Amino acid sequence: MPPATGSSPDHQRPEDPAAAIALMGSAPARFRRGLRLGFPIFLGYLPVGIAFGILAGQIGFSVTQTVICSATALAGAGQFIALQFLGDGSGVLGVLIATTVVNLRYVLFASTISTYLRNLRTPTQAALAFSLTDETFAINIADHRQGLATPASMAGVGAVSWLGWVLGTFIGAVGAGRIGNPSLFGVDFAMPAMFTALFIALAQDWRHVVIGVISGALVLGLASLPALGIHLSTSWFLLIASMVGAGIGAAVWREG
Amino acid sequence: MKASLSSTLIWAVIVGMAALNFAMRFQPIAVVSRVNLPAPIARWLSFVPISVMGALVASEVLLPNQEWSNPLVGPHLYAAIVTALVFRFTRSFLGASLAGMASFVLFQHALRAIGQ
Numbered sequence: 001m002p003p004a005t006g007s008s009p010d011h012q013r014p015e016d017p018a019a020a021i022a023l024m025g026s027a028p029a030r031f032r033r034g035l036r037l038g039f040p041i042f043l044g045y046l047p048v049g050i051a052f053g054i055l056a057g058q059i060g061f062s063v064t065q066t067v068i069c070s071a072t073a074l075a076g077a078g079q080f081i082a083l084q085f086l087g088d089g090s091g092v093l094g095v096l097i098a099t100t101v102v103n104l105r106y107v108l109f110a111s112t113i114s115t116y117l118r119n120l121r122t123p124t125q126a127a128l129a130f131s132l133t134d135e136t137f138a139i140n141i142a143d144h145r146q147g148l149a150t151p152a153s154m155a156g157v158g159a160v161s162w163l164g165w166v167l168g169t170f171i172g173a174v175g176a177g178r179i180g181n182p183s184l185f186g187v188d189f190a191m192p193a194m195f196t197a198l199f200i201a202l203a204q205d206w207r208h209v210v211i212g213v214i215s216g217a218l219v220l221g222l223a224s225l226p227a228l229g230i231h232l233s234t235s236w237f238l239l240i241a242s243m244v245g246a247g248i249g250a251a252v253w254r255e256g
Numbered sequence: 257m258k259a260s261l262s263s264t265l266i267w268a269v270i271v272g273m274a275a276l277n278f279a280m281r282f283q284p285i286a287v288v289s290r291v292n293l294p295a296p297i298a299r300w301l302s303f304v305p306i307s308v309m310g311a312l313v314a315s316e317v318l319l320p321n322q323e324w325s326n327p328l329v330g331p332h333l334y335a336a337i338v339t340a341l342v343f344r345f346t347r348s349f350l351g352a353s354l355a356g357m358a359s360f361v362l363f364q365h366a367l368r369a370i371g372q
Contacts, residue, residue: 037349040349040350040352040353044353059261060261060266065267065270068270069269072270072274074277078273082273086266091265092265092272095269096272096273099273099276099277100280103276105308106277108304109281109304110281110284111301112305114284114288114289115301117289122286125285129278129285130281134308134312137305138305138309139349141305186360186361189331189332189335190356190357192313193339193352193353193355195312195316196339196343196356197340197349197352197356199306199313200343201343202305209306211310212306212313213310214307214310215306215307215311216313219310219315220318220319238308241311242304242308242311243307245303246300246301246304249303249306249307250302250303254299
């Protein structure tokens with residue numbers, strides 16, 4: 001994908017010099033800045049991709065199928081749930097419904113980030129949409145709110161994240177059975193650490209902290225309802241808690 | 257789980273997932289970026305990112321393995337506090353992630369050593 005030129009009209013000119021440099025650089029420079037910004041995502045995706053590669057092979061995916069699945073779907077939890085449903089003997093329709101429900105939050109993310117993507121050409125919007133995940137969304141939103149993100153930097157974040165996911169999947173698919181236990185290096189905590197840092201980055205003021213805590217409490221409350229199903233539970237919790245939490249924020253603070 | 261799935265079924269799932277995931281990501285952008293959102297909707301969307309992160313942190317840190325467990329006897333909460341502090345003072349995602357992962361391993365060993 002060619003890095004888009006021109007900066008988004010939504011940017012306010014930032015005050016500090018580092019920010020000014022981030023915006024003034026050429027498109028390739030901004031793309032490289034995006035690669036660096038997204039590198040922690042790369043590190044986080046690698047081990048999870050390896051896990052996906054191993055599991056997919058166990059239920060009958062070839063290496064080619066496994067890698068193409070990750071390269072085209074780029075859908076972490078959605079891919080794992082698909083494996084689980086396939087392994088349980090579900091048909092195509094059941095699998096697709098499950099993965100859609102799990103990743104329904106992408107609709108929410110895309111609506112949110114679209115306010116920053118006005119006036120971009122459709123192919124650029126499509127490319128940025130393709131690389132939209134929990135992590136790229138959060139990094140790019142945090143970057144936008146500092147006035148630093150550009151289409152090129154977002155493309156860099158997306159590219160390095162995609163690479164981590166696909167490379168990890170490939171390593172897992174090819175090396176299944178030959179890889180030591182990656183848990184020894186703390187990779188189990190790579191994603192939680194990323195989310196924790198992003199929470200701090202996105203908490204602009206005390207209202208955000210309150211809403212974030214409320215959403216977290218909602219997840220815990222929902223998780224304690226034993227009546228809810230098993231397969232879809234966590235993803236539903238996340239979606240419901242996010243929508244309700246944000247709704248509370250919008251209802252309480254009408255000026256912002 | 258056995259390797260008994262047909263190749264056709266797997267390809268159908270791969271193509272379907274690619275199409276659906278792209279549609280969910282692109283459709284809202286194609287539509288919403290061309291209209292002016294009503295103020296209440298825009299305000300609601302402005303709170304979405306922090307809500308999502310609050311929900312994700314709660315589920316990853318307080319519901320490891322998808323169920324509640326006392327956070328004081330596991331490494332997740334402690335490692336999350338280290339991560340938050342490192343990010344707060346360095347503003348580095350990479351530094352905070354690595355510090356979180358390293359402290360997670362250390363807390364795992366320490367908790368095991370004291371018999372939790």
